Amino acid sequence: MRKKKAIYNVLTNLLLQIIYILYGFIVPKIIISKFGSNINGLVTSITQFLAYISLLESGFGPVVKAALYKPLAKKDNKTVNGILKTADKFFKTISMIFIAYIMVLCIFYPLIVNKNFDYFFTISLIIIISISTFAEYFFGMTIKLLLQADQKTYIISLIQIFTYILSIIAIVIMAYLNLDILMIKLVSGIIFVLRPIIQNIYVKKHYNLAPFDSVKEYPIKNKWDGLAQHIAAVIHNNTDVTVLTFFCTLEEISVYSIYYLVVKGLKSLIQAFNNGIDAIFGDMIAKNEKENLNNKFNLYEIIYFSIVTVVFSSAMVLIVPFVEVYTNGVTDVNYIRPLFGYLIVISEFIWAIRLPYSSITLAAGHFKETRVGAWVECISNILISILLVKSFGIVGVAIGTIAAMAIRTIEFIYHTSKYILNRNLFLSIKKILAIVLDVILINLSAIYIPMLNNNSYFNWLINAIIIALVATIITILIDCMFYNKEIKQILEKIKIGGNRKK
Numbered sequence: 001m002r003k004k005k006a007i008y009n010v011l012t013n014l015l016l017q018i019i020y021i022l023y024g025f026i027v028p029k030i031i032i033s034k035f036g037s038n039i040n041g042l043v044t045s046i047t048q049f050l051a052y053i054s055l056l057e058s059g060f061g062p063v064v065k066a067a068l069y070k071p072l073a074k075k076d077n078k079t080v081n082g083i084l085k086t087a088d089k090f091f092k093t094i095s096m097i098f099i100a101y102i103m104v105l106c107i108f109y110p111l112i113v114n115k116n117f118d119y120f121f122t123i124s125l126i127i128i129i130s131i132s133t134f135a136e137y138f139f140g141m142t143i144k145l146l147l148q149a150d151q152k153t154y155i156i157s158l159i160q161i162f163t164y165i166l167s168i169i170a171i172v173i174m175a176y177l178n179l180d181i182l183m184i185k186l187v188s189g190i191i192f193v194l195r196p197i198i199q200n201i202y203v204k205k206h207y208n209l210a211p212f213d214s215v216k217e218y219p220i221k222n223k224w225d226g227l228a229q230h231i232a233a234v235i236h237n238n239t240d241v242t243v244l245t246f247f248c249t250l251e252e253i254s255v256y257s258i259y260y261l262v263v264k265g266l267k268s269l270i271q272a273f274n275n276g277i278d279a280i281f282g283d284m285i286a287k288n289e290k291e292n293l294n295n296k297f298n299l300y301e302i303i304y305f306s307i308v309t310v311v312f313s314s315a316m317v318l319i320v321p322f323v324e325v326y327t328n329g330v331t332d333v334n335y336i337r338p339l340f341g342y343l344i345v346i347s348e349f350i351w352a353i354r355l356p357y358s359s360i361t362l363a364a365g366h367f368k369e370t371r372v373g374a375w376v377e378c379i380s381n382i383l384i385s386i387l388l389v390k391s392f393g394i395v396g397v398a399i400g401t402i403a404a405m406a407i408r409t410i411e412f413i414y415h416t417s418k419y420i421l422n423r424n425l426f427l428s429i430k431k432i433l434a435i436v437l438d439v440i441l442i443n444l445s446a447i448y449i450p451m452l453n454n455n456s457y458f459n460w461l462i463n464a465i466i467i468a469l470v471a472t473i474i475t476i477l478i479d480c481m482f483y484n485k486e487i488k489q490i491l492e493k494i495k496i497g498g499n500r501k502k
Helices: 002-035 037-054 057-073 077-113 119-139 141-149 153-176 181-206 223-247 250-274 277-286 290-326 338-363 368-392 394-420 426-448 457-482 484-501
Strands: none
Touching (some): 002 037, 002 250, 037 181, 037 223, 057 141, 057 277, 057 338, 077 119, 077 141, 119 141, 141 277, 223 250, 250 338, 290 338, 290 484, 338 394, 368 394, 426 457
């Protein structure tokens, strides 16, 4: 059952991320083409400011999931109900705080950008963009966490796929009808409100949950440790656009957003492979399967890092050519920034490397033990970005992100090796050295590969396929050198799985 759920989760998440990437590329392109780079920059900036509240799910969310693993495994419905009531009360409080935050944002944010836009227009856009987030907090977040902890992420993914497709269709039609940006964002927001509604309908039908008013609250350990840790993470994740909002133009934010759009798409694909893994590792930890956990995590690292290396090494070569094609015809700002493109890919590559370690750390409930590192990451990103943004612009904030990401990644690797897996740190260092060697060889090879003229999406796609194939071949060869024993073990498991199906 565990393996079956994992397959469902990975496949549906992979499909979701493909749809999400399409959504992510279609919508900004429409906004830039119809309304200009400054409107795209404004939407990006507002969305990031709202994220200071909306991403609080990841602070309390992993704590709730970690608390749910054991009672779900034991089918202890009383404890599950108690945890969900505590979570529901917490998120309803957060939704009220979110309303207050929106009011503060409506008062002060327009003062930063009012030289470009009408005061009422900016306030309206803030309120419209926040609608779906409020709905998610008020009656969707608790149910979502239950499904994630029960290894049913595929249900959430299917619902999100439906709303993304519906939103894409609506936005394309409204753009064709020349409706304004406020109407486009309003209709899109209403569509996303359907997500928590459908999730609630599913859970009521498939789970025997008692009404929250008839259930006693369950005390959740480390609740505030997780929240404090993620407040730092939220600040870190949104530092770049926040700093750019104060020190640069909305057009520069638009440039940043387009490059980040590419790496965000790659991140979502990587998360599709990682999504649901924390629940599986959490289940192993709850059942004290130490040897099984170590073995499975080691094999997962090798497979995951191989995928990550191919994806991000290829992106280093292909991101600027893609942006060149994507922004063809846009003349209000220069989008071709090779150095920035390279740096932003490196920063998210580092994030991807740490993802397995952060996932298993959160699955183990080690929030208090790792919260200091979260604050160090956050503060270092802010300080370095502010120091460098005046002289180097978006390149400066990218450097700040790289430095902060590296610090936090080192902490997660060390903590996981010593306190969760109890294994030699060299095992992780060896894998990272293999990744570095892969990246160097792939980028050197790309210099000598003949490429088609980058004047269309088709030509770019052909070039991308060639680079990806070269990256895959190099990664496989290096993996065979470094992990000969483990690869044989992986192939043996695949062979056994294939024989079972027969």
